[in-house]
Amino acid sequence: MSAKKVITSGMRPTGSLHLGNLIGALENWVKLQDEYQCFYFIVDWHSLTTPGSQNSVGYQYTTNLADNIYQMALDWLSAGLDPNKSTIFIQSHVPEVAELFLLLGMITPLGWLERNPTYREMLEDYKIEYPTYGLLGYPTLQAADILIYKGEYVPVGKDQESHVNLARDIAGRFNNIYGKNVFPLPEALLTQMPKVPSLDNPNRKMSKSSGNYIAIAHSPEETVERVKSMFTDPAKIRKNDKGHPDGCVVFSFHTIYNKEKIDLIRFECQEGKRGCVDCKMELANVMNKALFEIRERRKELANRPQYIKEVLFEGAQKARSVAQKTLAEVKEVMKLNY
Numbered sequence: 001m002s003a004k005k006v007i008t009s010g011m012r013p014t015g016s017l018h019l020g021n022l023i024g025a026l027e028n029w030v031k032l033q034d035e036y037q038c039f040y041f042i043v044d045w046h047s048l049t050t051p052g053s054q055n056s057v058g059y060q061y062t063t064n065l066a067d068n069i070y071q072m073a074l075d076w077l078s079a080g081l082d083p084n085k086s087t088i089f090i091q092s093h094v095p096e097v098a099e100l101f102l103l104l105g106m107i108t109p110l111g112w113l114e115r116n117p118t119y120r121e122m123l124e125d126y127k128i129e130y131p132t133y134g135l136l137g138y139p140t141l142q143a144a145d146i147l148i149y150k151g152e153y154v155p156v157g158k159d160q161e162s163h164v165n166l167a168r169d170i171a172g173r174f175n176n177i178y179g180k181n182v183f184p185l186p187e188a189l190l191t192q193m194p195k196v197p198s199l200d201n202p203n204r205k206m207s208k209s210s211g212n213y214i215a216i217a218h219s220p221e222e223t224v225e226r227v228k229s230m231f232t233d234p235a236k237i238r239k240n241d242k243g244h245p246d247g248c249v250v251f252s253f254h255t256i257y258n259k260e261k262i263d264l265i266r267f268e269c270q271e272g273k274r275g276c277v278d279c280k281m282e283l284a285n286v287m288n289k290a291l292f293e294i295r296e297r298r299k300e301l302a303n304r305p306q307y308i309k310e311v312l313f314e315g316a317q318k319a320r321s322v323a324q325k326t327l328a329e330v331k332e333v334m335k336l337n338y
């Protein structure tokens, strides 16, 4: 047994990832690999609960799921998740998770799930008239994901904090009921990451569904095109007009990719000494430089689909052996080990 603390985190398979995913999550996951024992998984089951993957009558679009999983795994490895350091796999390849989910479902109070803010938002935002059992149970499944590997820290965005807290409550309740601390009480690891805005709106997060994003997988040319489309200060029309960098998407990206020059850029923009066209070209160049290596690696890995499969397969084997131990312990304290 290693003395390293255990980290667990998952991502829904949305296909190829954008810079929000990279900067907001992946880069952090990569850093955590050395200090922690990390379990990183692609949550294909969770993706079946979300309205985004359904049509208007609730039919689940699973057609693209396999490719979405593959594209995301490619991005994960390109970004530097390392199968020699971390356990990287697909959620459903560890069927023990489903069994723990079922058992945790027996002790998760309905009220906790009904009060879950993400559930309530989901019903409203997507106008869901007939919510499913799976959607309501989303946090219980997430708890199973975390607890089966005895996760202690869970690196997630603020939007997932309530789910991690629920996992913590479920773990505590289980330990209490069965009189043994089988599960550590997981904690969200909220690391301050720069906000990555949508290309068209400095106040919205970059998201795939809006289309206003830059992907890891995009070519340098595509990146230039997308940077050109970024929202800038509407009051700055001519090159020499004085600009307002706060509220300009290009400037937000400079704060991420061009940190050393940020004071100069702000000054030049405010003084009317920097035109938006040049400012965008400079940004596209620094971004393409920063993304060069990860994109090269992606191209290289894309030629080795068999390797990606192997990584995920071997990851699942490792994860299963841990999961089986936990499940055996769970059944023992529940007196289900007959």
Ligand code: TRP
Residues within 6 Å of the ligand: 008, 009, 010, 011, 012, 043, 046, 141, 142, 145, 146, 154, 155, 156, 160, 163
């Ligand atoms: N619900 C998380 C999200 O949408 C994904 C997820 C599933 C997860 N299981 C997890 C995250 C376990 C952390 C730990 O982002």
